[in-house]
Amino acid sequence: xxxxxxxxxxxxxxxxxxxxxxxxxxxxxxxxxxxxxxxxxxxxxxxxxxxxxxxxxxxxxxxxxxxxxxxxxxxxxxxxxxxxxxxxxxxxxxxxxxxxxxxxxxxxxxxxxxxxxxxxxxxxxxxxxxxxxxxxxxxxxxxxxxxxxxxxxxxxxxxxxxxxxxxxxxxxxxxxxxxxxxxxxxxxxxxxxxxxxxxxxxxxxxxxxxxxxxxxxxxxxxxxxxxxxxxxxxxxxxxxxxxxxxxxxxxxxxxxxxxxxxxxxxxxxxxxxxxxxxxxxxxxxxxxxxxxxxxxxxxxxxxxxxxxx
Ligand SMILES: Nc1ncnc2c1ncn2[C@@H]1O[C@H](COP(=O)(O)OP(=O)(O)OP(=O)(O)O)[C@@H](O)[C@H]1O
Ligand SMILES: [Mg+2]
Numbered sequence: 443x444x445x446x447x448x449x450x451x452x453x454x455x456x457x458x459x460x461x462x463x464x465x466x467x468x469x470x471x472x473x474x475x476x477x478x479x480x481x482x483x484x485x486x487x488x489x490x491x492x493x494x495x496x497x498x499x500x501x502x503x504x505x506x507x508x509x510x511x512x513x514x515x516x517x518x519x520x521x522x523x524x525x526x527x528x529x530x531x532x533x534x535x536x537x538x539x540x541x542x543x544x545x546x547x548x549x550x551x552x553x554x555x556x557x558x559x560x561x562x563x564x565x566x567x568x569x570x571x572x573x574x575x576x577x578x579x580x581x582x583x584x585x586x587x588x589x590x591x592x593x594x595x596x597x598x599x600x601x602x603x604x605x606x607x608x609x610x611x612x613x614x615x616x617x618x619x620x621x622x623x624x625x626x627x628x629x630x631x632x633x634x635x636x637x638x639x640x641x642x643x644x645x646x647x648x649x650x651x652x653x654x655x656x657x658x659x660x661x662x663x664x665x666x667x668x669x670x671x672x673x674x675x676x677x678x679x680x681x682x683x684x685x686x687x688x689x690x691x692x693x694x695x696x697x698x699x700x701x702x703x704x705x706x707x708x709x710x711x712x713x714x715x716x717x718x719x720x721x722x723x724x725x726x727x728x729x730x731x732x733x734x735x736x737x738x739x740x741x742x743x744x745x746x747x748x749x750x751x
Contacts, residue, residue, distance in 0.1 A: 447724045448751050449663045450476060452632040454571050454585050454624060458599075459636035460646045461591040464667035464728065466493035468636050469588040470741050471728075474498060475748055477514035481583035484570055487518045488563045494588055499738040507570075517570075519563045527566075560590070560598045561605065561618075568621045571630075589633075596653050599625065599633075603657070625659060632662030637718060639669055639711035644718060651721050664723040669711045671729040673704045 449455070449472060457469045469485060473494065476483040484507065485494050492502040495516050503516035505523050510516050573581035590598050602621035609615045625631055633654055637647040647664070654661060674682055682705075688698050715725065728747050731740040 446749065447663070448749055449632070449634060449726070450481075450584065450751055452628075452630055452660070452662065453580070453583065454567075454587075454631040455662065456587045456589045456599075456631070456633045457636060458589040458633060458650070459591070459665075460638075460643050460650075463636045463638050463643055464665070465591070465636050466497060466588050467667065467736075467741065467744070468634065468665045468728075469586050470494045470497040471744050471748065472634075473514060473586050474741060475745055475751075476584050476586070477512060479751070480513060482513055482515075482581070483584045483586065484515045484517065484582045485586045485588065486563075486567050486570065487516070487588045488560075488567075488590060492516070492518045497737060497741055519566050561601050564598070564601060564621060565617065568617075568624060571624060596650070599654065599659060600657060626657075628660035631660055633659050634662040634665060635723065636665045636667055637714075638667055639714040641714075644714050647718065648721065651723070661723055663726050664718060664721060665726045665728055666711075666715055666718065667728040668730045669715070669727050670704065670707045672708060673701065 455472065457465045457472070459465050466487075469487075470493075473483050473485045487494055487503070495502045495510065495518075498510065498514075500510040500516070503510070503518045505518060505520040507515050507517045567585065567587055570582060570585055571580075575581045602618040602625060606615060606618040606622050609618070635647055635651060635654075637643050651661065672679070682701060685698070688695050715727065719725065726747055726749070728744050731743060733740055
């Protein structure tokens with residue numbers, strides 16, 4: 443029998459979904475598990491609040507690749523630095539960079555070129571994928587990218603293709619063509635989706651899935667996050683279901699109401715999970731962590747939901 447698919451089947455992993463659904467949470471979980479299993483893991487956050495570092499209890503990472511714990515490195519990509527690096531690398535001339543990009547007129551122009559920042563950030567990710575160690579093997583066993591939220595996310599993913607098609611030849615064409623080849627390579631890349639068991643996020647996930655599939659991007663797992671775990675064990679649930687009406691006692695009545703609400707949420711989440719199964723992606727259910735704070739202990743608790751590898 444073939445092995446069931448695993449979120450770590452590919453080396454270049456992007457995590458995306460609607461705003462606030464848990465993309466950084468999923469990136470942090472995967473990164474932690476990967477590092478714990480002894481794989482050299484690089485997490486890239488793209489010009490956002492450096493959330494992954496915070497979730498794992500580390501100092502925020504800057505634009506330098508920083509080792510934060512055994513086998514785990516973080517980097518937060520700063521587009522203006524990436525632009526300078528790119529210009530210096532490609533134009534091979536810092537003075538020219540300064541002349542071109544530190545000129546205020548050019549700076550405001552660059553700000554208005556749609557998607558330039560995204561492309562630069564994706565370019566950095568692409569370069570890390572190609573990085574080699576002293577033996578000539580890949581420098582990173584796994585690269586995890588906390589990608590931008592949906593909407594913005596689709597443009598982000600399409601960008602290399604748009605530029606490849608718009609620029610007929612030369613360095614830019616070649617680079618973006620290779621980037622696009624990486625993004626669409628099912629041997630190397632997977633795009634993981636994160637969703638919540640609620641109407642709007644489910645609808646958006648379905649749309650995002652269709653867009654990414656139409657673009658030809660290899661989809662990985664679907665992480666359904668903040669799913670209320672069963673409140674009652676099977677026996678208690680059977681007892682509860684035998685109570686046919688709300689108890690007359692005021693306090694018991696209140697408990698009945700609360701339990702009904704919670705069971706309703708559970709049933710709703712099950713319904714959404716079934717709806718999302720139409721996407722035919724392997725699903726991982728991440729239980730809601732009922733805790734006043736959310737950080738490393740919650741990330742560690744969520745690791746239990748990942749399939750064994
Ligand atoms: N399984 C969970 N249980 C409880 N709370 C959670 C869970 N997953 C995420 N959260 C809460 O939701 C918040 C948002 O999660 P996260 O930062 O991972 O989302 P995001 O998709 O990366 O957001 P953004 O779009 O802003 O980057 C977390 O800070 C945490 O408080
Ligand atoms: Mg985030």
